Amino acid sequence: MKRIVIDIYGADNGASPILEGTAKMLSEHAEIGAVLVGSENLIRANLPAELLESRVKIIDTSDFIADTEPASAIFSGRNESSMALALKELKENDECIGMLSAGMTGALMVGSIFRLGLVGGLKCPALSSSLPTVTGDMVCLVDCGANVNCNAKDLARFALMGNAYAQIIYRKESPRVALLSVGREDTKGNNLTLEAFGLLRELPLNFIGNAEGNDLITGYADVMVADGFSGNIILKSNEASGKVAIKILEKVLSNCPEGERAACENALAQLNHLFELNSRGGATFLGTKKPVIKMHGCAVANTVCACTNQLLMLDSADFTQRLETALAK
Numbered sequence: 010m011k012r013i014v015i016d017i018y019g020a021d022n023g024a025s026p027i028l029e030g031t032a033k034m035l036s037e038h039a040e041i042g043a044v045l046v047g048s049e050n051l052i053r054a055n056l057p058a059e060l061l062e063s064r065v066k067i068i069d070t071s072d073f074i075a076d077t078e079p080a081s082a083i084f085s086g087r088n089e090s091s092m093a094l095a096l097k098e099l100k101e102n103d104e105c106i107g108m109l110s111a112g113m114t115g116a117l118m119v120g121s122i123f124r125l126g127l128v129g130g131l132k133c134p135a136l137s138s139s140l141p142t143v144t145g146d147m148v149c150l151v152d153c154g155a156n157v158n159c160n161a162k163d164l165a166r167f168a169l170m171g172n173a174y175a176q177i178i179y180r181k182e183s184p185r186v187a188l189l190s191v192g193r194e195d196t197k198g199n200n201l202t203l204e205a206f207g208l209l210r211e212l213p214l215n216f217i218g219n220a221e222g223n224d225l226i227t228g229y230a231d232v233m234v235a236d237g238f239s240g241n242i243i244l245k246s247n248e249a250s251g252k253v254a255i256k257i258l259e260k261v262l263s264n265c266p267e268g269e270r271a272a273c274e275n276a277l278a279q280l281n282h283l284f285e286l287n288s289r290g291g292a293t294f295l296g297t298k299k300p301v302i303k304m305h306g307c308a309v310a311n312t313v314c315a316c317t318n319q320l321l322m323l324d325s326a327d328f329t330q331r332l333e334t335a336l337a338k
Contacts, residue, residue: 010042012066012104013320016095017047018073019112020308024048027111027304028055030313035060037314038321044105046070046095068094073112076306080115083124092116096124099299107300107320109291111308117301118155118294126298128329129336134296135167136237136303137174138244141283144228149175149184151234151295154241161204164188164234168209168216169335170295171232177326178319179231187220187230189239194219201236209234213338222246251284290315293323296336300328 015031017024024047031043032055042064045052049069053061061067073091074082087093092112099108110117114136121127121134136155139147151171156163168186175184188206190198195206197219209216220230222243235243258280262273282288288311291302300323302316 010064010104011040011106011324012042012044012102013317014044014046014095014099014102014105014108015313016073016091016108016110016112017045017052018091019076019110019306020304021306022309024051025055026309027313028052030308030310031065032056032060033310034314034317035064038317041317041321042066042104044068044095044098044102046091046098047073068098070094074116076113078113078116080113080119083116083120092120093124096120096301099301100125105299106324107302109302109304109313109316109320111304111306111312114154114292114303117303121294121297121301125301127296128298128333129166129296131166131296131336134294134301135170136292137171137295138292139178139289140225140244140247141289142226142228146228146231147179147289148225148228148230149179149232150225150240150244151232152237152240153235153244153292154237155294156237157241158238159201159236161201161208164201164205164236165208165212166336167295168212168214168232168234169338170332171234172214173328173331173335174293174295175231177322177328177331181231183215184231185217185229186214186232186234187217187224189222189225189233189235189243190219192219192221193224205234248284251280255280255284288315290319293319296332298329300324 017027044066046068048071049067072089099105135152137151138153149171151167190202258277265273291304294301304312
């Protein structure tokens with residue numbers, strides 16, 4: 010039986026929504042099992058007995074890495090922390106196809122490097138996030154915060170990995186790959202983006218050139234390549250813009266005449282759907298030997314289900330091998 014490793018700790022609302030989501034996920038996917046890492050008593054109190062007996066393995070621990078700790082805490086004698094144990098199980102158990110965690114991003118990244126391992130000679134994985142566009146499609150932003158100091162070859166690797174990811178998750182044979190810069194013209198950018206532009210142009214990709222920050226949400230590209238510093242800023246700005254737009258529309262709705270209320274409510278519903286994080290799954294570390302997905306801190310039960318669907322799509326497409334092949338180019 011294929012299994013998914015789930016670190017039950019790290020979510021803003023505690024382990025309960027993660028365990029609720031696990032039960033829901035297992036009811037939707039009768040063919041898979043789960044390895045739950047966390048307090049055995051808590052797990053047993055929140056999951057049906059029939060699931061525990063047949064499809065759930067428990068790794069008991071009460072230790073977890075808090076967001077207030079440094080990323081290096083994944084070492085520091087924390088071999089019994091939920092994240093360390095989950096990564097160990099993922100690496101050593103051939104049944105396990107991937108891992109979900111809402112824990113601290115930095116510790117998860119460091120742990121993925123040193124406790125799980127990377128493909129293709131990578132020194133660090135790239136963090137990718139799927140963002141909504143006004144066309145209804147999604148765009149893969151890579152990197153969105155794992156690598157803040159990059160060179161041009163790093164950006165070329167991000168492009169290859171993001172392309173492979175978009176082919177599988179967005180079901181696009183030839184995703185449009187763009188490089189985040191300060192203008193669409195070939196000559197725009199800093200030394201990093203100018204050098205990366207030359208490398209991306211030579212790769213076997215549908216590289217459409219530079220893209221500006223506002224292109225992120227217009228549907229201009231399927232994959233947006235950035236260094237982690239710029240990528241994280243544009244990611245957070247995009248999320249904040251969505252929240253502001255929703256707040257403005259909520260304020261308008263509170264004073265809206267009755268005859269216009271239906272239209273405002275419909276617009277608000279569309280905005281909420283567009284910027285709702287949990288239905289999109291989580292951020293994926295690209296380049297790990299097995300897929301690792303970082304669930305948002307505000308994870309709810311549906312987050313586990315959405316992230317499971319991501320993992321199953323990646324597994325069915327032999328994503329790790331595809332990354333190895335892509336990076337060899």
